[in-house]
Amino acid sequence: MAFLFQSILNGILAGCIYALFAMGLTLIYGVLNFVNFSHGELIMWGAYFLYFLMEKPLGLPLCAALLPALLLTTLLGVGMDRAVFKPLRKANALTLLIAALGLSFFLRNAAQFFYGAEIRTYGFEIRRGMRFWGMSITVNQVAIILTAVVCIVFLYFLFHRSALGKSMRAVSDDLELARVVGIDSKRAILSAWVIASALAGVGGILLGLDTNLQPGMGLINLVKAFAATLLGGVGNLWGALFGGIIIGMAENLGVLIISPGYKDAIAFAIMVLMLLLRPSVLLGRGRD
Amino acid sequence: MDFLLHLGVLIAIYTIFALSLNLEVGYTGLFNFGHVAFFGIGAYTCALLTLQRIPFEVSLLIALAMAGFWGCLLSLPSLRLRGDYFGIATLGFGEIIRMIFQNEVWLTKGPMGIPGIPKPVLFSYRFASLPQYFSLTLGFAVLTFLFLRVTLRSPFGRVLRAIRDDEVAAETLGKNAFRYRVKAFVIGSVFAGLAGSLWAHYTTFISPGDFTLLETILALLIVVLGGQGTAWGPVIGAVLLILFQESLRLLRLPAEWTRYLAPLQQMIFGALLVLLMIFRPQGLIRVKGKGSHA
Numbered sequence: 397m398a399f400l401f402q403s404i405l406n407g408i409l410a411g412c413i414y415a416l417f418a419m420g421l422t423l424i425y426g427v428l429n430f431v432n433f434s435h436g437e438l439i440m441w442g443a444y445f446l447y448f449l450m451e452k453p454l455g456l457p458l459c460a461a462l463l464p465a466l467l468l469t470t471l472l473g474v475g476m477d478r479a480v481f482k483p484l485r486k487a488n489a490l491t492l493l494i495a496a497l498g499l500s501f502f503l504r505n506a507a508q509f510f511y512g513a514e515i516r517t518y519g520f521e522i523r524r525g526m527r528f529w530g531m532s533i534t535v536n537q538v539a540i541i542l543t544a545v546v547c548i549v550f551l552y553f554l555f556h557r558s559a560l561g562k563s564m565r566a567v568s569d570d571l572e573l574a575r576v577v578g579i580d581s582k583r584a585i586l587s588a589w590v591i592a593s594a595l596a597g598v599g600g601i602l603l604g605l606d607t608n609l610q611p612g613m614g615l616i617n618l619v620k621a622f623a624a625t626l627l628g629g630v631g632n633l634w635g636a637l638f639g640g641i642i643i644g645m646a647e648n649l650g651v652l653i654i655s656p657g658y659k660d661a662i663a664f665a666i667m668v669l670m671l672l673l674r675p676s677v678l679l680g681r682g683r684d
Numbered sequence: 685m686d687f688l689l690h691l692g693v694l695i696a697i698y699t700i701f702a703l704s705l706n707l708e709v710g711y712t713g714l715f716n717f718g719h720v721a722f723f724g725i726g727a728y729t730c731a732l733l734t735l736q737r738i739p740f741e742v743s744l745l746i747a748l749a750m751a752g753f754w755g756c757l758l759s760l761p762s763l764r765l766r767g768d769y770f771g772i773a774t775l776g777f778g779e780i781i782r783m784i785f786q787n788e789v790w791l792t793k794g795p796m797g798i799p800g801i802p803k804p805v806l807f808s809y810r811f812a813s814l815p816q817y818f819s820l821t822l823g824f825a826v827l828t829f830l831f832l833r834v835t836l837r838s839p840f841g842r843v844l845r846a847i848r849d850d851e852v853a854a855e856t857l858g859k860n861a862f863r864y865r866v867k868a869f870v871i872g873s874v875f876a877g878l879a880g881s882l883w884a885h886y887t888t889f890i891s892p893g894d895f896t897l898l899e900t901i902l903a904l905l906i907v908v909l910g911g912q913g914t915a916w917g918p919v920i921g922a923v924l925l926i927l928f929q930e931s932l933r934l935l936r937l938p939a940e941w942t943r944y945l946a947p948l949q950q951m952i953f954g955a956l957l958v959l960l961m962i963f964r965p966q967g968l969i970r971v972k973g974k975g976s977h978a
Binding site for chain 2: 503
């Protein structure tokens with residue numbers, strides 16, 4: 397029984413991280429109306445930027461390296477938009493997606509170029525977790541949950557209480573209408589990129605702390621974030637949170653039944669199930 | 685000479701692979717980002733069956749059927765989706781298939797891969813030497829080219845392009861867009877399976893690492909470089925890209941450089957895709973008129 401609770405706990409933990417990915421993905425989707433295939437690479441580079449700052453020659457301690465790592469991830473996200481997506485705002489969907497996929501492949505191999513394909517960690521000692529009710533949880537994992545909760549609370553206030561958050565929601569609902577009523581859509585788009593990349597960076601770092609780093613982590617987490625987005629309803633920020641936690645739980649409970657080699661396939665299976673069972677929900681918001 | 689024949693074989697195989705993707709991306713407007721899955725299914729099926737001493741002709745047919753079957757299975761739920769959702773569903777499928785190759789050790793030997801895939805024997809003629817294998821792949825490439833050209837010039841092909849250009853108009857004329865898309869996807873998958881089978885019997889060794897996103901990116905780059913929705917685009921794209929990819933071998937660079945060269949080359953492929961999309965999305969060959977050229 398304790399085993400089951402432990403799996404649920406691990407599921408919530410992973411779910412919090414996936415939720416951060418999914419919220420960023422759905423935010424960009426809402427504002428720009430396309431699935432950013434290179435969102436996974438922001439996650440991956442977020443984790444690698446921290447690695448870069450903590451390793452020689454810089455060798456910063458974790459707390460000093462966190463903010464610069466997030467800043468770098470945000471710069472990467474905004475740079476991505478400026479260099480690739482901005483020139484393609486008026487392009488058709490296929491052109492945009494192929495460019496996003498190419499960018500994703502470029503960034504993934506850039507990580508492999510600098511750091512190789514091998515699995516890396518931040519090099520913290522493995523510590524024994526605290527035990528309660530037969531479950532075990534490490535200090536890192538407590539920090540992960542707390543960070544995720546702080547991010548989510550921050551987002552809640554941003555989107556429901558601040559003018560900037562409201563303008564982003566307005567642009568997400570209807571770009572033209574938002575422009576007509578005088579909302580600065582450029583500022584809203586820029587803010588969406590900043591927030592989405594910062595969320596990806598936080599999530600990537602948390603994932604790196606909890607597990608490990610490798611150049612392929614972006615792609616697989618993109619699929620998970622997307623599955624979470626579908627579960628929660630595309631463009632729905634709080635749905636993304638809910639979807640992320642469901643995916644995290646399903647993965648950790650799923651490996652009790654099937655081979656752990658297929659852990660990453662569970663999110664995909666959920667996605668296909670969603671497509672089969674509730675296709676109408678997904679087709680709600682059409683492009684063009 | 686051997687190197688030229690080797691280039692020829694690769695160009696022929698990638699031409700088949702890219703032609704099949706062009707049918708989906710260029711002519712039907714399907715965002716298939718997991719095309720490698722069908723290449724892999726074809727490769728594994730054909731390799732495993734011939735190793736069980738099943739004649740190559742039969743193995744190849746079963747491999748094509750398998751690729752088509754999985755194409756149908758994937759497209760039925762996911763083709764009901766909008767383009768970018770379909771893109772991510774196929775992208776995920778490509779990863780899942782690789783996971784299956786990796787984990788089903790009883791069938792695929794997992795990460796160890798399958799060695800010793802025999803050279804094909806077609807109608808009791810053995811295509812063992814390099815010139816023989818080149819003629820075999822060239823023959824299949826020409827057949828694929830002709831088959832797709834005839835298909836795309838038929839009423840079926842016209843409907844595909846009509847759906848790509850204006851789905852609502854095509855549906856108004858009584859064409860079931862979903863069905864046509866599934867058919868195009870299955871045909872594309874079958875030919876990807878053909879390319880995969882030919883590739884497996886050429887390299888004689890396959891492992892899960894051969895079927896990654898890189899293969900999809902290569903095929904996509906070939907298609908958009910040559911010109912999506914053009915008949916000759918994939919052929920020209922394949923020639924250019926394979927020449928670029930394999931030319932590095934001629935430089936005889938030190939072995940320790942490969943650790944950097946492989947990712948660097950793939951960075952170039954990614955950057956090339958982005959630059960093409962920004963500056964020349966139509967590729968080298970332009971479609972004559974507006975979406976009417978076959």
